[in-house]
Amino acid sequence: MESQDQEFNRFVGKIKSYTTIDLSQYKEAQMKRRLTTLRIKKGFSSFDAYFEAIVKDKQLLYEFLDRMTINVSEFWRNPNRWQVLEERILPQLTAVNRRLRVWSAACSTGEEPYTLAMILQGHGLLRDASLLATDLDEGVLEKAQQGVYLDRSIRDVPPVQLEKNFIKEGEVFRVNPELKRYVRFQKQNLLTDRFENNFDLIVCRNVMIYFTEEAKHELYQKFSAALRPGGILFVGSTEQIFSPNRYGMELADTFFYRKL
Numbered sequence: 184m185e186s187q188d189q190e191f192n193r194f195v196g197k198i199k200s201y202t203t204i205d206l207s208q209y210k211e212a213q214m215k216r217r218l219t220t221l222r223i224k225k226g227f228s229s230f231d232a233y234f235e236a237i238v239k240d241k242q243l244l245y246e247f248l249d250r251m252t253i254n255v256s257e258f259w260r261n262p263n264r265w266q267v268l269e270e271r272i273l274p275q276l277t278a279v280n281r282r283l284r285v286w287s288a289a290c291s292t293g294e295e296p297y298t299l300a301m302i303l304q305g306h307g308l309l310r311d312a313s314l315l316a317t318d319l320d321e322g323v324l325e326k327a328q329q330g331v332y333l334d335r336s337i338r339d340v341p342p343v344q345l346e347k348n349f350i351k352e353g354e355v356f357r358v359n360p361e362l363k364r365y366v367r368f369q370k371q372n373l374l375t376d377r378f379e380n381n382f383d384l385i386v387c388r389n390v391m392i393y394f395t396e397e398a399k400h401e402l403y404q405k406f407s408a409a410l411r412p413g414g415i416l417f418v419g420s421t422e423q424i425f426s427p428n429r430y431g432m433e434l435a436d437t438f439f440y441r442k443l
């Protein structure tokens with residue numbers, strides 16, 4: 184008799200050939216729990232049946248992607264870290280070069296790249312900057328491009344920025360359309376796709392926690408290779424890199440790593 188693990192592993196294989204997304208690079212227990220709950224909620228008694236249905240019904244595919252990707256984000260998420268970026272890291276970067284190449288990797292619905300755009304704008308750096316924002320999930324990228332948010336994602340926006348860069352429309356807030364011109368949104372899978380390089384700053388927060396140790400290890404190497412010497416990798420508040428030296432980086436500040 185086949186075990187549940189074998190069936191789940193077969194599902195992982197089929198999803199990989201169908202979508203190119205490799206679920207085996209995400210922490211297994213977490214991922215399995217999330218997807219099992221969703222499968223049962225959708226009324227499928229096995230992962231085989233669930234996969235067949237996903238192939239036939241785009242809506243099921245989107246729900247599956249939604250559940251596996253976890254898209255929660257906020258403007259100025261962990262505000263004190265953004266303060267460090269603005270007050271300590273940015274001056275170091277601009278001392279070398281004022282035309283910054285910046286990348287928000289796994290940008291979700293856009294709060295993070297727009298936060299970056301506003302900070303760069305505040306320092307007169309936006310016009311000359313190149314600001315890339317990528318995510319695996321096309322649905323979130325579409326929302327990012329629309330730039331419309333509920334009040335829970337704007338609670339940490341500094342009042343001056345709220346005034347300057349958001350338009351309240353009924354219950355929602357629309358981000359200043361001007362800012363959108365400066366952000367290049369692109370679909371990208373961090374685990375399989377090639378990276379651009381020569382970045383001054385890479386922001387990758389609250390996604391690496393879902394990856395296995397091996398996947399993280401490879402990703403740190405790819406990020407390091409994508410930074411210029413002196414460039415900075417900014418990670419999430421539970422995502423410290425324990426031996427940055429292994430990847431040719433050093434600690435620049437808590438949750439910030441500098442390429443050597």
Ligand SMILES: C[S@@+](CC[C@H](N)C(=O)[O-])C[C@H]1O[C@@H](n2cnc3c(N)ncnc32)[C@H](O)[C@@H]1O
Pocket residue numbers: 252253254255256257260288289290291292294295317318319320323371372373374387388389390419
């Ligand atoms: C919790 S959100 C983080 C958003 C933002 N960085 C922040 O910290 O607020 C995680 C994002 O990672 C994306 N993601 C998950 N796996 C990915 C992968 N392999 N490649 C690129 N993005 C991925 C998801 O689609 C989701 O939008």
